[in-house]
Amino acid sequence: MKKMIALGFEGSANKIGVGVVTLDGNILSNPRHTYITPPGHGFLPRETAHHHLHHILPLVKSALETAKITPKDIDCLCYTKGPGMGAPLQVSAVAVRVLSQIWNKPIVAVNHCVAHIEMGRVVTGADDPVVLYVSGGNTQVIAYSEGRYRIFGETIDIAVGNCLDRFARVLTLSNDPSPGYNIEQLAKEGKLFIELPYVVKGMDVSFSGILSYIEATAEEKLKSNECTPADLCYSLQETLFAMLVEITERAMAHCDKKDVLIVGGVGCNERLQEMMRIMCSERGGRLFATDDRYCIDNGAMIAYTGLLAWAHGISTPLEEVTFTQRFRTDEVHAVWRERI
Amino acid sequence: MAPTASVASDGEAKWEFSCEFEVNYESAKKASIVYNALIIDKELQPDKVKRVMSVSDGKLSIHFEAVEARFLRASFSAFVDVLTLATKTIEEFGQELDF
Numbered sequence: 001m002k003k004m005i006a007l008g009f010e011g012s013a014n015k016i017g018v019g020v021v022t023l024d025g026n027i028l029s030n031p032r033h034t035y036i037t038p039p040g041h042g043f044l045p046r047e048t049a050h051h052h053l054h055h056i057l058p059l060v061k062s063a064l065e066t067a068k069i070t071p072k073d074i075d076c077l078c079y080t081k082g083p084g085m086g087a088p089l090q091v092s093a094v095a096v097r098v099l100s101q102i103w104n105k106p107i108v109a110v111n112h113c114v115a116h117i118e119m120g121r122v123v124t125g126a127d128d129p130v131v132l133y134v135s136g137g138n139t140q141v142i143a144y145s146e147g148r149y150r151i152f153g154e155t156i157d158i159a160v161g162n163c164l165d166r167f168a169r170v171l172t173l174s175n176d177p178s179p180g181y182n183i184e185q186l187a188k189e190g191k192l193f194i195e196l197p198y199v200v201k202g203m204d205v206s207f208s209g210i211l212s213y214i215e216a217t218a219e220e221k222l223k224s225n226e227c228t229p230a231d232l233c234y235s236l237q238e239t240l241f242a243m244l245v246e247i248t249e250r251a252m253a254h255c256d257k258k259d260v261l262i263v264g265g266v267g268c269n270e271r272l273q274e275m276m277r278i279m280c281s282e283r284g285g286r287l288f289a290t291d292d293r294y295c296i297d298n299g300a301m302i303a304y305t306g307l308l309a310w311a312h313g314i315s316t317p318l319e320e321v322t323f324t325q326r327f328r329t330d331e332v333h334a335v336w337r338e339r340i
Numbered sequence: 341m342a343p344t345a346s347v348a349s350d351g352e353a354k355w356e357f358s359c360e361f362e363v364n365y366e367s368a369k370k371a372s373i374v375y376n377a378l379i380i381d382k383e384l385q386p387d388k389v390k391r392v393m394s395v396s397d398g399k400l401s402i403h404f405e406a407v408e409a410r411f412l413r414a415s416f417s418a419f420v421d422v423l424t425l426a427t428k429t430i431e432e433f434g435q436e437l438d439f
Contacts, residue, residue, distance in 0.1 A: 049421065050421070053421055053424070060433070090381065093381075094378070097376065097426075098429040099429060101373040102373065102429075102433055102437060319380060
């Protein structure tokens with residue numbers, strides 16, 4: 001029997017990606033392009049959408065060519081319905097609506113957060129872990145229970161990646177390949193630990209106060225040569241990641257799960273992985289993590305998650321191929337996780 | 341197939357700024373694919389901007405009305421972006437659609 005194949009589109013933030021995946025999780029192609037802004041600047045919806053408009057069709061071509069498939073081989077088209085920035089999300093939605101009519105293929109709408117989780121599970125083989133989903137737009141501790149990915153803890157203001165990105169702007173670090181990567185490299189040279197606010201509220205975390213504090217501290221201490229930018233990056237990473245490890249550990253105790261899976265763009269930070277690995281080993285569990293190919297937003301994760309849903313009889317009629325800036329992880333009924 | 345325009349309850353005078361344009365695909369199929377793809381997204385501020393689209397004779401017609409020029413400009417420019425994407429997608433992948 002022919003393997004089921006999906007073509008997936010991701011464009012909810014500053015990456016546009018198109019991926020081809022089979023139902024067994026084999027990634028046949030996964031090209032993407034990142035919108036990189038000058039140092040000191042973030043990405044804005046309109047400009048990001050223009051970037052995606054410019055790159056999406058060449059990416060479709062390249063995804064099909066690399067996977068050595070033609071449109072005839074595709075079973076379904078999958079796209080990110082949300083959460084994310086409106087204008088960039090619209091680009092994938094419009095392309096999918098048109099391609100679905102040209103090729104006569106069904107569409108499956110996918111939740112971006114759930115796609116990160118499923119991609120992480122299939123790549124690492126983690127079966128039923130506590131998931132820490134950390135990126136520029138999201139920070140959640142998640143565990144599967146009774147048909148849904150339940151959110152056990154989350155940020156009450158900005159995402160951890162947003163905190164890191166915005167601090168990189170203060171230091172005018174390069175956004176290439178990503179601000180978080182450059183903070184991570186600089187942090188390796190940090191020696192002096194500067195105490196920062198530590199804000200864990202039960203299962204939730206808060207980062208905006210830490211960002212304000214370190215923004216003010218940076219200006220003051222750098223001017224008076226009390227510390228280096230490297231010291232600040234090091235201190236910020238240690239503080240933020242300790243908070244994440246704490247709430248992840250509490251979720252593990254609550255749900256009685258031993259393993260942890262880290263997904264999302266911040267998940268490729270090796271210091272975060274190292275801290276989490278220590279905590280897991282102390283509890284007799286394992287850490288599952290992936291590198292930048294799968295952690296960072298990509299089309300294959302959307303294709304794979306959409307294909308799981310499609311294989312369980314789910315599809316999205318054309319008139320419902322919409323997008324939404326807010327779409328919580330626990331709104332999705334993960335039918336493919338239910339054991340029959 | 342064409343949607344009906346909703347008339348503002350406080351009269352037509354409010355919708356002072358308008359704009360009309362047409363894209364000729366020379367194919368009923370192609371024009372309706374673009375129509376179907378773009379009709380799904382509603383205008384974000386329906387009290388400020390209205391968009392009405394229709395398809396006939398292989399052509400897609402679009403009519404905008406707005407209460408202020410800046411709303412018209414913003415909606416028009418965002419719409420043209422996605423219209424261009426839909427059209428390019430057909431040019432790139434839909435050349436066999438010839439009716």
